[in-house]
Amino acid sequence: MKIIRFILSPIWKLWLVLSFTIPFIIMFPVFYYALVNNKLDFAFKMKRVWARIICLLTFLYPRISYSSVKYKLPKPCIIVPNHTSYLDIVFSPFIVDHTVAFMAKYELLKIPLFKYFFVYLDIPVNRKSITGAHKAFSEAGKKIDQGLSVVIYPEGTIGDRGKLRPFKNGAFKLAIEKQVPLIPVVNLNNWWYLENGGFFKSNGRPGCPKIIVGDPINTVGMDENNVDELKNKVHTFIQEELNKFYGKQN
DSSP, X not given: OHHHHHHHHHHHHHHHHHHHHHHHHHHHHHHHHHHHTTOHHHHHHHHHHHHHHHHHHHTBOOEEEESSOOOOOOSXXXXXXXXXXXXXXXXXXXXXXXXXXXXXXGGGXXXXXXXXXXXXXXXXXXXXXXXXXXXXXXXXXXXXHTTOEEEOOTTSSOOSTTOOOOOOSHHHHHHHHHTOOEEEEEEOSHHHHBOSSOTTTSOBOOBOOEEEEOOOBOOTTXXXXXXXXXXXXXXXXXXXXXXXXXXXXX
């Protein structure tokens, strides 16, 4: 069984790369036109189409549920998912029902063509630089002022095999500063289907990843003294959902 997985997993990952890249290259003129002409809503809708193409080609069928009842996400808001896999980003357009900007690592600016998302819509962040991180959150604040929502991964990096890392303060400070709701999102098992790590050593396969959207958390009336309380509330919610799914060893 391990030998079969060792052979098939890299083949599927290669197919995922092709399914990601080829549709993007075909769609790039449309993305570029929308981005340079500030048609951000259209650009994001096309992102959703692109994500659906990726999922259909790779036989990935994310199952999205809500911790209580399904609702329309407030606009603007800050969405704070745990980070388990590169698939977290691919599936995000299925979670949000309006245009959002993603905060992601600065290195993505180096990818040809793909960098234009970060020039015109998304937010690159150099987490190794205090100045760079401050600049990124300042840019995120401007996006919120423009009515856009923002997706921020508070762990700052992908966790190891779904383990939840400590949260950084930035997303929670920003939510309080802008007095906008926080939306916690739990990526339960995306890493089962695409695990960060060696091409031959890590997971890679089709299937049905599971994602939970939590209730909005209101920040109106909070101030900087509530940052830790807010951060701990989101961390606890995500950890409890992971514990339900995996058991308390996670």
